[in-house]
Amino acid sequence: MKLNAGIVTHKLAESKVFYTQVLGFGVSFENEFYLLLHTPSKEAEISFLLPNHPTQQPLFQAPFMGKGMYLTIEVEDVDKIYNQLKNNGIEIKIDIRDEPWGDRHFAIEDPNGIGIDIVKYSPQD
Template sequence: MKFWTGVITEKVQESKDFYVRLFGCEVLYEGEGGWFVLLRLGGGELAFMRPGLASQAEIFRRPFAGQGMWVAVEADDVDREYARLQALGAEIAVALRDEPWGDRHFVVVDPNGIGVDVVQHGHPGAA
């Protein structure tokens, strides 16, 4: 088994562009007409699907409301990723910081309002 996540949104294309441009995600599948896209980064997969599709069960028709979710991207060098994303013009929602448990991270927000936590676990300078 493996675990992956899907987000129901009107912003399928914007989401694809965001994750491909900022993180270099690979497009595994894109539905004709842009109704669905499946992305991969490392071993993780993230999908975006347009809401209200008659072909989908009712539970898969309602769009994400834009709150209460985040995704994490693990980085080998979070400082380098911070500089790279700033150079690409990404809007930084939480500036680069160290946490007491040893993580160093920052957050950008995707087109759906989902926080993308770019994190380096237990970085060398951690207390």
């Protein structure tokens, strides 16, 4: 089983720029109403779909309203990614921090208002 999260949004172009240029994702497939991106390792994908597109059923037509969703991206070197994004002028929404349960993470936001938690999981002692 494989999961592909999808966001219905008018911001296909902005999403493509953000995920490819800021996070290093690649384009798996693209047409005028759909964009499928993959992580640099090609282990996961995320898709974006234009709202109210006539090829789609009503269930997949209403646009995402920018609240109540987040993504987590697990990385090997969270400090390196944090410094790269900060040096490139990407707004950090939650500054880098260590949690009592062992995670080290920070958060940014994509053009659709989706919080992205970038984390290095560490086993708790």
